[in-house]
Amino acid sequence: MAELGSKKRHLSRQCRQLLIKTLQGSFTKGAFSSSLFFKKWFTMHGTAYHFLFKKNLRITNIQFAELISLIRCHAQSVDGIGIGELQFMTTSRFRDWISSLVSTFSGRNKDRSIKHIVDLYGEIIARTIIFDPYFTSSFICTPKYIELQLMPVCAYSGYIHSCGRSVFIRKLDKTLKKHLYTGINYFLKRYGRGGNKIFFAVYAHEDFSGFDRSDESNLRDGLDEVKIHVEKFFMGQQRLVSVLREMARRYKTRLVIPDPGDYREKHDEFRNQKGVDQKRTLWLIRDYSIEGSSLRRGSEELFICYEQLWKNENLLHLFDENKPAWISHTTIPHTLLGAMINISRPYWPRKEDTRICDPFAGTGTTFLETLKYESVSCEVSDIEPIGPRLLSDNLKWLGLQQA
Numbered sequence: 124m125a126e127l128g129s130k131k132r133h134l135s136r137q138c139r140q141l142l143i144k145t146l147q148g149s150f151t152k153g154a155f156s157s158s159l160f161f162k163k164w165f166t167m168h169g170t171a172y173h174f175l176f177k178k179n180l181r182i183t184n185i186q187f188a189e190l191i192s193l194i195r196c197h198a199q200s201v202d203g204i205g206i207g208e209l210q211f212m213t214t215s216r217f218r219d220w221i222s223s224l225v226s227t228f229s230g231r232n233k234d235r236s237i238k239h240i241v242d243l244y245g246e247i248i249a250r251t252i253i254f255d256p257y258f259t260s261s262f263i264c265t266p267k268y269i270e271l272q273l274m275p276v277c278a279y280s281g282y283i284h285s286c287g288r289s290v291f292i293r294k295l296d297k298t299l300k301k302h303l304y305t306g307i308n309y310f311l312k313r314y315g316r317g318g319n320k321i322f323f324a325v326y327a328h329e330d331f332s333g334f335d336r337s338d339e340s341n342l343r344d345g346l347d348e349v350k351i352h353v354e355k356f357f358m359g360q361q362r363l364v365s366v367l368r369e370m371a372r373r374y375k376t377r378l379v380i381p382d383p384g385d386y387r388e389k390h391d392e393f394r395n396q397k398g399v400d401q402k403r404t405l406w407l408i409r410d411y412s413i414e415g416s417s418l419r420r421g422s423e424e425l426f427i428c429y430e431q432l433w434k435n436e437n438l439l440h441l442f443d444e445n446k447p448a449w450i451s452h453t454t455i456p457h458t459l460l461g462a463m464i465n466i467s468r469p470y471w472p473r474k475e476d477t478r479i480c481d482p483f484a485g486t487g488t489t490f491l492e493t494l495k496y497e498s499v500s501c502e503v504s505d506i507e508p509i510g511p512r513l514l515s516d517n518l519k520w521l522g523l524q525q526a
Contacts, residue, residue, distance in 0.1 A: 137268075139245060142164075143238060157222040157225075165265075174190055174261045174285075174286045176261075179258050183459070186283070190283065192469050193465055198252075199272070201270045212253060213255050224244060257413065273286055277434070278495075284345075287433065288429065290405060291426065294423055298426050310405075315377060319399060322378075324381060325363075331350060348411075349410055353383070379396060380393075404431045405431075411424055454486055477499045481502075487503065489501060490503045491521070
């Protein structure tokens with residue numbers, strides 16, 4: 124479980140000093156700039172992440188609640204003190220809040236006002252995480268003294284497809300190539316050390332859609348909608364195709380960018396080149412805004428570039444309700460049940476094992492999902508006499524070795 128408990132804790136000396144310094148440095152021409160504070164506190168000192176989901180809001184919105192719960196479970200303090208229960212805000216709401224806070228306590232003595240703000244609200248600011256939801260993904264940003272363990276967040280999830288650090292995100296109609304270059308340059312300067320080139324790929328319809336139809340049911344209402352038509356998209360007045368060609372020349376010593384073509388061949392060819400980092404890929408995708416509180420796809424499109432550090436390839440989620448021993452298509456999907464379990468995890472007992480019970484076990488979806496957790500015991504039953512046989516068949520099938 125997370126080290127960030129609900130108990131109120133004081134700021135560390137380092138965190139307090141950084142917060143005061145950042146607030147003091149966020150005034151321009153005597154006026155406080157919330158965007159400057161955001162840039163300094165989150166972008167420069169913190170860490171930005173992007174999470175891509177398997178399904179979009181046309182199917183469900185439970186992925187947002189699941190992600191928040193997983194972050195609560197797998198975030199930890201790195202200053203040795205801890206900073207209490209995490210808070211989540213969107214970028215716009217945080218900027219409005221911090222502006223209102225500074226405005227309320229503004230006085231003749233700026234430094235005294237800032238210290239007063241930190242005394243009263245510093246702990247809340249320091250444990251606030253930015254959470255910007257989109258139609259098929261989410262942007263997360265943590266402050267400096269909160270570290271997010273990405274691997275278990277991805278591995279335990281039901282709906283997360285992949286995740287990693289954010290490189291670039293901007294509205295499609297306002298994106299110029301210089302904006303993309305700025306994001307890539309900053310990322311490479313901060314995280315690109317090590318000597319190996321990083322594989323850069325566009326999730327393009329031209330390279331994928333003609334070759335991934337065997338997995339069409341899993342891509343529908345999800346990954347299919349974040350693909351980019353490379354031949355049709357622009358960055359300002361420049362076609363995306365020409366931007367990619369220019370990138371291949373500009374970053375030839377830092378990035379490896381595949382030629383257009385069947386991803387099954389081109390990606391293997393370029394990823395296996397000598398001196399290419401095998402552990403991460405920079406992906407360029409698109410996503411959409413959300414239309415208010417309706418959770419429908421909004422009219423704004425976004426370019427998103429993120430570093431894919433982890434990918435969830437849980438085979439149970441590929442089969443979902445179509446495991447060999449199934450009796451009805453009303454069987455709950457593993458993705459959904461996994462998300463439901465994760466939402467409950469911040470409230471599991473810490474000093475004893477958790478017990479999960481399912482009186483309608485069916486083919487054993489609940490039992491199979493709880494196998495991921497060492498501290499969980501699962502008790503299942505079903506009125507149907509064939510239930511134990513169905514679960515047994517699924518367990519045997521899932522334990523088979525590849526021929």
